[in-house]
Amino acid sequence: MSSRMGNRVVLITGASSGLGEEMARQFAAAGYDLALCARRTGRLDALADEIHASTGSRVETAALDVTDSAAVASVFHGFAQKYGTIDRVVVNAGIGKGAPLGTGQSDANLATAMTNFVGALAQTEAALEIFRRQGRGHLVLISSMSALRGMRKSMTTYAATKAGLASLAEGLRSENIRGLDVSVVHPGYIRSEMNAHVEQKTRFMVDTKTGVRAMVAAIEKRRAKAYVPAWPWIPIGIAMKLLPLQVVRRLT
DSSP states (O other), X not given: OOOSTTOOEEEEESTTSHHHHHHHHHHHHTTOEEEEEESOHHHHHHHHHHHHHHHOOOEEEEEOOTTOHHHHHHHHHHHHHHHSOOOXXXXXXXXXXXXXXXXXXXXXXXXXXXXXXXXXXXXXXXXXXXXXXXXXXXXXEEOOGGGGSOOOGGGHHHHHHHHHHHHHHHHHHHHTOTTEEEEEEEEOSBOOGGGTTSOTTOTTOBOHHHHHHXXXXXXXXXXXXXXXXHHHHHHHHHHHHHSOHHHHHHHO
C-alpha cells in the first residue's frame, strides 16, 4: 500500500521519546507520513494514535532494537514495502550512558558505543540499500555538539560515537551518490528524557519543542551540517574547533 497521494514518508528511529517523539509530531504537522520505530512499542503506538488523530498523517510503527542489525534491515525494508517508498531516514536512536574509561564501568561505555555508532551504522546500511534502489533519498544523522572535540570523563565515549556519525556522513557525501542527500545535525542543549537529570537552569538549554523546531528546519533545508539552535551554537561550534583543548575542557 502506498502513502497518501503526494505525501512524503519520514522514517525515524528512537521515536518513542525525546527528540524523536517531537520530530515525529513536527514532521507530521508539516504533512509527512511516518514510519516510527523504537524499543518501547506501547509509547510508540500511543504517539501514532495521537499524531493520526491530530494531523491525519498515516503512521506505521514497529518494535526495533537498533543493536540488532538483522532486525534493523528487516524493519526498514518492511516500512519501504508498506509505503512503496521512504523519502527520508532520521538516524536518531541513541543513549547517553557513560563513565570515565578504566574505572570498571566498561558496560556503560560499550552499550553507548553499540547503540550510538554500531546501531547507527546498521541503520545507515539499511537506509542506503533503500535509497540506492530508489535512486533518491535523504539520510539524516543526529550527532551532537560534543562531537566537535574530545570530551572528558563520562562524556568521552558518547562524544566519540557522535564524532563517528559526523565522519560517516562526510564519507557518504564524498562518495557523491546520485540522488542522495546526507545531513548531520549537531544539537546543543535541548531538553529531553536523556538529559532530564541535568540542572534545569543549564545555560543555553532550550525546551524540546523549540530545539526540535530548529532541527526540523535544518533538516528540511537539507543542510549538509547544522548546529542547532543556530544561536548560540554556531559561534560556540566555531570556538570549540579553534580553542586549545585545555580551554574546551573548562567549557565542558
